[in-house]
Amino acid sequence: MGKKSPKLPAQRIHANAHNSPPKAGVVVGGAPLSLRLSQVEQKMMSLANTANGISADQDNPFIALKYFRSSYECFSQWEKDELKAFSDFLTSMHQRTWQQVLTSSGKGPNKAGFAYTPYDESGARDGARSHLKAVRQQIGEDITFFELRLNSKMRVHGFRAKAIFFLVLLDREHRVFG
Numbered sequence: 001m002g003k004k005s006p007k008l009p010a011q012r013i014h015a016n017a018h019n020s021p022p023k024a025g026v027v028v029g030g031a032p033l034s035l036r037l038s039q040v041e042q043k044m045m046s047l048a049n050t051a052n053g054i055s056a057d058q059d060n061p062f063i064a065l066k067y068f069r070s071s072y073e074c075f076s077q078w079e080k081d082e083l084k085a086f087s088d089f090l091t092s093m094h095q096r097t098w099q100q101v102l103t104s105s106g107k108g109p110n111k112a113g114f115a116y117t118p119y120d121e122s123g124a125r126d127g128a129r130s131h132l133k134a135v136r137q138q139i140g141e142d143i144t145f146f147e148l149r150l151n152s153k154m155r156v157h158g159f160r161a162k163a164i165f166f167l168v169l170l171d172r173e174h175r176v177f178g
Contacts, residue, residue: 056098056162056163057097057098057099057102058097058098058099059097059098059162059163060093060094060095060096060097060098060163061093061094061096061097061098061101061160061163061164061165062093062094062163062164062165063090063093063164063165063166063167064164064165064166064167065166065167066166067135067138067139067158067166067167067168068167068168068169069131069134069135069168069169071131072127072128072131072169072170073169073170073171073172074170075170077172078170078172082154082172085150085151085154086150086154086156088150089148089150089156092114093114093165098160098163100113101113101114101116101148102116103116104116105117105118113149114148114149115147115148115149116146116147116148117146117147117148118144118145118146119145119146119147119177120145121133121136121145123177124176124177125175125176125177125178128157128169128171128175128176131168131169132145132157132168132169135159135168139159143159143161144159144160145157145158145159145168146158146159146160147171147176147177148165153172153173153174154171154172154173154174155171155174155176156169156170156171157169157170157171157176
């Protein structure tokens with residue numbers, strides 16, 4: 001009981017954040033916002049290069065659920081094999097760069113891998129379109145929505161910011177545009 005628990009890595013990361021130089025480039029309400037991130041946090045979030053204006057295309061993607069809309073479709077509706085396909089998707093995404101994901105686009109028989117397909121949400125079915133529009137209003141007009149393929153039927157929809165794929169909608173039956 002008297003033993004002190006060891007410091008967690010996250011605590012060490014954040015403990016040194018105040019010593020990091022501010023990172024510019026983010027503007028909120030017309031004023032620049034300075035972010036103080038440790039070098040470990042920058043690397044984890046693939047921001048080291050992009051904070052300096054370098055493309056994140058050579059970074060490994062990671063997935064964020066900040067704008068996920070579970071009211072459209074939720075993981076609780078998925079079967080075990082569908083959840084396994086999503087898990088495989090996550091593993092595969094982390095093993096590639098954004099450049100590799102982006103070059104997996106194509107139509108018809110040329111589609112390969114993730115089949116990166118950007119789109120205008122106005123072509124989506126009503127339920128999906130309203131969710132996508134709400135996210136666009138929240139984020140801004142300059143985001144590009146796209147879908148990525150999990151398998152021959154299942155898709156995920158979202159947008160990219162630097163190395164982050166913000167997953168917005170699940171589409172287990174490929175019905176957003178069906």
